[in-house]
Amino acid sequence: MSLASASAARPAPPRRTPKGERTAERILDAAEALFAEHGYAGTTLRAVADRVGVRIPSLYNHFASKDALYAAVLERGLAPVIAVLSDTLEPEGLGSRDSGELVERVMAVLAERPELPRLVQHETLTGGQHLTPMLRSWVTPLFARAHDLAMATPATRRWGPEQIPLLVLAFYHVVVGFFTIAPLLHEWVGEDPRDEAVIERQTRFLRQLVETLLPDEPPADA
Amino acid sequence: MSLASASAARPAPPRRTPKGERTAERILDAAEALFAEHGYAGTTLRAVADRVGVRIPSLYNHFASKDALYAAVLERGLAPVIAVLSDTLEPEGLGSRDSGELVERVMAVLAERPELPRLVQHETLTGGQHLTPMLRSWVTPLFARAHDLAMATPATRRWGPEQIPLLVLAFYHVVVGFFTIAPLLHEWVGEDPRDEAVIERQTRFLRQLVETLLPDEPPADA
Amino acid sequence: MSLASASAARPAPPRRTPKGERTAERILDAAEALFAEHGYAGTTLRAVADRVGVRIPSLYNHFASKDALYAAVLERGLAPVIAVLSDTLEPEGLGSRDSGELVERVMAVLAERPELPRLVQHETLTGGQHLTPMLRSWVTPLFARAHDLAMATPATRRWGPEQIPLLVLAFYHVVVGFFTIAPLLHEWVGEDPRDEAVIERQTRFLRQLVETLLPDEPPADA
Amino acid sequence: MSLASASAARPAPPRRTPKGERTAERILDAAEALFAEHGYAGTTLRAVADRVGVRIPSLYNHFASKDALYAAVLERGLAPVIAVLSDTLEPEGLGSRDSGELVERVMAVLAERPELPRLVQHETLTGGQHLTPMLRSWVTPLFARAHDLAMATPATRRWGPEQIPLLVLAFYHVVVGFFTIAPLLHEWVGEDPRDEAVIERQTRFLRQLVETLLPDEPPADA
């Protein structure tokens, strides 16, 4: 999956020293956290460097620009989610059983990188310019297939064909929103969504949501 | 802090102190659009001034600082939504009929100010520091009441009491997410969510979501 | 002649306050001296600001960028020389009498702004990108006319038609070179070419050069 | 200071200490071209390294600093010209015949390294600090001798003794200026002064200039 830093033009060092590789990784970690919290514009290279424990110019030994760093963060962060999605959607459709499993897997992946959804949300809000290239090649076809398969499930009895995409988007928003609103809930309710119990509760909730909205059996009134 | 025009504002120009008020309003409009698109950090006073057709220092004749301008934008934007929410939730609970109506009203309000959800999303993502004071006095009690009332509806048979808040949040995310993802969809699918037809479709979808998730009648298996 | 700062996009202030105008002028003065001495790359905005007695950001209130400042310096500096050239060349040709007069006038103009030739030399050496637009509209036609007229003088008996441009260029180089090499001569011979006597000597020399190379009368051996 | 290869250098690769020397030479070539085009301040070590196809730190294996590299470039470039000058001026004076020959030889040397005059011009314009030591030991005595000899030729009948240096300088400027203005002419007239025909034309022109300004025979009117 090594498409890392496609835009990191100049410094793209041919042979990575283990030391350098580790530094680059640490930079990515720091940048991921900061971009997720403050967005692109709100994140300073100074903040990244400080977090890594390095001087600002050193960042440029690993990434050609703030923008390239941002792209690399997105790329690295999105890869596993894409993998899960494409893996799970490969063979079958959106029946409640599989959808439930998909939801569970996605939640598991995101639980390990809870900043990721916020990162994507930031990017989405500001236009998704960096998302588009990645998604055009990955998510768009996935979305299309999800749609096709969903059309072939009993769910269509309840949901019209043109509503299926809305349903998929809705799930997307619920899942992403859960992580997005995390820090606020933490402050308001004192409940940290990075807590395992909280995540499990949300996963259960999502499962029930799937079962209610996309039942395997045709609804009773059919 | 000059809380500008707590009512719906845009279509009906409020009492106009001939000139200044109109300028302040135009500044708020410009700032709202820009903050919604780029967030606080990504929005420049120069950009605001340019959009208004005025020089930067003039902004300071109407708002004490960038921060104050931002607060005013949030305040003005949130007021009508809060009004709808508190109005609708006042007497009764979350039965599907009323919930459907609530969803419809909220969609109607947001359809007139589609940047608002993005504004709130930005703020939420970056910590919601500006949101907290407003919400602590408005939304938090609303939320509590919604919860209480929901507990008294048949929905509880399907959803455990601790799931009700998750359900409410889920609806929040679906509604807000619809507007949030607008520009991307516009670019990817060519579908402008500010389009009336698109909004109506989404509203229908939300209605059906409400009916499915919070049926008036106890579910068939009860 | 106010074509000042054609590329100074943003700040181009509509109404110039006398104070601001004076500041802009002082910036131009400082920049002219520095660009002439160190060239574009070798000149720092810090150096300019220091010389003006102002902070760096203030420069941006008057010129949109280092590049725009540079262009404005060139423009302002070149204008009078262009004026002299086009004025003198207007009616007649390159006969020794008029050419001598032209040389004299040019020397007089340059004597008042001895940094100008160095400025132009720097620009020429580094590609003349900033010169081209100015010269395309001014010098190129002048050059053409000079050529045409020269062709009609007795000089052609001595110089073939294709040599006339070389002759013109040679004069250009001798004149410009005199000022260009000034600081070196000052250091080596202790002779300051900004000295009036030195300039007058050079002017006499140029006059004799003109008379020798472009005699009014056909050369004796013809 | 590693004075590299004082002879004509490029066509005949000097004694090659297998690898390093060749790299040093390639660095000098790249640096010469870049310094000539952009001057000292406008040339970055990155640009040099890129042109050589090597990483920046490698440059430091061959030259102690940017400044040392610059000095080496000047030294290597100037040596052959100095050689020609001192050789030609050795025995005799500035009679038109010998002067013509000198001009021809200088043109020949420069034609092989057309960047050299631009290099020197850059250096001259920015103060000539690096030139001074070289010139003090080479050119200054040459100049003095040229002056002495010139004083003993018939030319003095036309040119006063104090004008001889001006004449020499004028030739210097015409010769150097020809190469200096090359890129501009290339762009404006489409005529590449590195073209053999162009150089020959200029040489012919210079010869005629010499004959006109420094005739062997006393001028007809004497």
Added chain:
DNA sequence: GATGAATGAGGATTCATTCAT
């Protein structure tokens, strides 16, 4: 109320240089 001018702080980025490998 509007704005030209000025500026402290800080933004991303480049540069020449060093050093360990």
Added chain:
DNA sequence: AATGAATGAATCCTCATTCAT
């Protein structure tokens, strides 16, 4: 001899803010 990594200093430029007009 070559180079990845690191960095102090400096680059151009932007930002939010102030103030006199």
